[in-house]
Amino acid sequence: MTSTLYRNGLVHSSADPFAEALLVDDGVVAWIGAEDTAAGLAARADRVIDLDGALVAPGFVDAHVHTLETGLALESVDLSPAGARTRAAALDAVAAGARRLDAADPDGDEVLLAFGWDETAWPERTPLTREDLDAAAGGRPVYAAHADMHHAVVSTALAASAGLDRLPGWSAAGLVIGEALRVARDVAQELPPARRVRAYRVALQRAAELGIVSVHEMSAAHTDTREGLRELVALSEQEPLPQVVAYRGELVESPDDVRELLAQLPFLAGIGGDVNVDGSIAARTAALRQPYTDHRPLPGSALTGDHGDGLAYLSAEEIGAHLAACSAVGVQGGFHVVGDRAMDLLVLGLEIAASEDRGGHGPGPLRAARHRVEHALFVDASALASLLLYGVSLSIQPAWASTWGGVDGLWAQRLGVARAGNMSPFADLAGAGIPLAFGSDAPVTALDPWQAIRAAVSHEDAEQRLSGRAAFRAHTRGGWRLAGLDGTGAGELTVGAPAHLAVWRADSYGVLSSGRGLTSWSAEARAGQPVLPDLHLDAREPECLQTVRAGVPIYDTFA
Missing domain, CATH: 3.10.310.70 (Diaminopimelate Epimerase; Chain A, domain 1)
Incomplete structure (x- = not known):
């Protein structure tokens, strides 16, 4: 490994919010500090990068990706x-x-x-x-x-x-x-092996170009094969590409099922992701408490049991068995949950998995397994309490709200303006202490971390907006945390942490100086907070200059 000194710029670090330089040595952050000290370190570095005012920040983690698709x-x-x-x-x-x-x-x-x-x-x-x-x-x-x-x-x-x-x-x-x-x-998707590998590489290279150092791959039988998942993980380790944190969406019924799957795919971070409790709002297959406002019979309605309120693909008993099995082995489990009726089923499943009368072992093993839920568009007070009780984390996609939200958006057409206005309660979730990680669900919405952050800080409901810092942490440290990798220090730029970082050029940098929304963006209002690029919707998109995974550039315009 070699050492790289970044100097004459800005460093997003809670350890030193006013840092101007950073040294990476053998894949880890070795020093953070002022520009005048950096001058004395230049001679020992194998590579010196003049940032010319650019920002070095933790690299993004996209916590929900379908890489092949x-x-x-x-x-x-x-x-x-x-x-x-x-x-x-x-x-x-x-x-x-x-x-x-x-x-x-x-x-x-x-x-x-x-x-x-x-x-x-x-x-x-x-x-x-x-x-x-x-x-x-x-x-x-x-x-x-x-x-x-x-x-x-x-x-x-x-x-x-x-x-x-x-x-x-x-x-x-x-x-x-x-x-x-x-x-x-x-x-x-019946493709020659070389074509599949090309698709993996194209997706991961695009992620690297956008400052993404790691993706959570949500593999499932309906999106890719087990062998394909093995190939993808191997590719990410053999080439300079973002790290792949692998999940496999297969429903299990017993601890033996879990062990069999882990024996086949020992690198799995969890058995979840696209284990679908329901479908999507757009397809009218998300399971709702009340029928869709614009209900139309689903294809093959006589076979699907369509009643206008979407489809539930799993029962509470199946959800509970899956979670209990994963908890017994100590592996993370999880589900795709979109509609409010699907969230009700998840809550019942959590209760079944914890109930000793139903074969569970109490809430302790559930909390220890750190189960996760994808999407979670509807979280009311009752669901929020259950998620907190059982230690469930959420992987959410803020760009869904900016793409399909609003009074004229798809969600309002499907559900009506009133129901659509209660979706994606970002601030409620963060304020309650639910661990959050942001993702794209690519290709559903594009690989674009800044779009997700802007969507979270500019939520249509001002009361549900996150601060720029909270949104950024959800898209960086939050991804490592949900995967159980936060103990390594990943997601922060501090001495001793893995050098997973990205370098950004933007028109201006600063922090939100007041309010919950985008009221002011000011370099003078830092108050000891790490800076970010201007996140106003009309601001120019930050340009990624370099992406580094564990000290190794995986995208580099400085070369």
């Missing part, structure tokens, strides 16, 4: 509102993608992958159909995933080859959820 989405036809502002533009993009693929695959067998459509963002507000895809792609098999990844539209050719019309979750318009979605996705 993110890599594929980055190379798929872009149907997102940013790439296709109208329904017609989306179909034009499909047609252009089909022409490009025709040139490379004249036999027409390869599936055209498209990603990110959201009809609520189009003026027409009309979903795509298989007939649309057939016409645009000239009969080629097409898999067009919605932005939420919980439903998709497929072409006739793909539906026929996979026998989707015989499966629950199929609709004649080509919309698929549930079992039909799983099978369609499996067909679409």
Whole structure:
């Protein structure tokens, strides 16, 4: 290992909020201090980087990523509102993608992958159909995933080859959820090994370019294979890429199930993530206490038991058994929970896992296992009390609120303005002491940590806004904490801590000087707090100059 001295800049460190320089030696932070002292250390460093006023800060942790699908989405036809502002533009993009693929695959067998459509963002507000895809792609098999990844539209050719019309979750318009979605996705992601590895690498390289030093991979049978997870973890250790903290979303019933999975995947941080209690708001499959305002029958409603209030994929008993099994072995468990009815089921599951009458061992083992929940859009006072009692942490995605929130957003269309206004209570969660980590759920929302932080500090409800510092810590130290790796000092720039860091150039730096919202951004108002780039929504996006994992650059514009 070598040593690197960063000087003539700003250092985000609680240990020394006014530091201007930092020395990294053998992968750890060896010194933090003033510029005048740095001058005497330059001769001993193997590399000296003049920051020219830039900021050195802890690297980001994205606490919820689907790496394979993110890599594929980055190379798929872009149907997102940013790439296709109208329904017609989306179909034009499909047609252009089909022409490009025709040139490379004249036999027409390869599936055209498209990603990110959201009809609520189009003026027409009309979903795509298989007939649309057939016409645009000239009969080629097409898999067009919605932005939420919980439903998709497929072409006739793909539906026929996979026998989707015989499966629950199929609709004649080509919309698929549930079992039909799983099978369609499996067909679409039948890729040569080299293509899969390329997708992993593309996603992780993009993360590194954005100052992300670690990702929590939420692998599951419906997103990737066990072997794929092994390949991904190995890739992140063999190449200069962000660290992969691996989770596997498989429901277990007994401690033996847990041990079998850990024997197969000994590097797992936990058995959770995409163990889905319910679905998504966009697909109307999130399990709600009250029906959707804009209820429409789900595909295959006769088979799914659709009553207009979404779908619960797991019972409280199944949730309790999973948590009890994980607790017995001392491994972290967890679930995907979106709707308020799904949160009710989780709370019941926690109580079952703790109840000695139901085979549990009390709240102690549950707390010791540090279970986690993904998303958690609805957390009322009762749920909050249970999460605190049982020591549950939350992995949340603030960019969901900035993407789908607001009085005209998707959530308001699905749920009504009143219900949508009670979602994502960031400040309540943080104020109660619930451990929080931020993530993107990429590719559902883009890998973009600053977007998440801005969403958290500019929540539509001013009472639910976080401070810039609290939001930043949730996206840095919070990720290490949820994975049980905070004991290493990761997530802080202090002497002896691993050098997981990023260097940022911004127009201005400072702290929030007053109030809960973005009322003032001032370098003079630091009051001993570490600085951050300006987080106002109209401020220029900070530019990542370098990302370093354990002292090794994984993205470097200084080279």
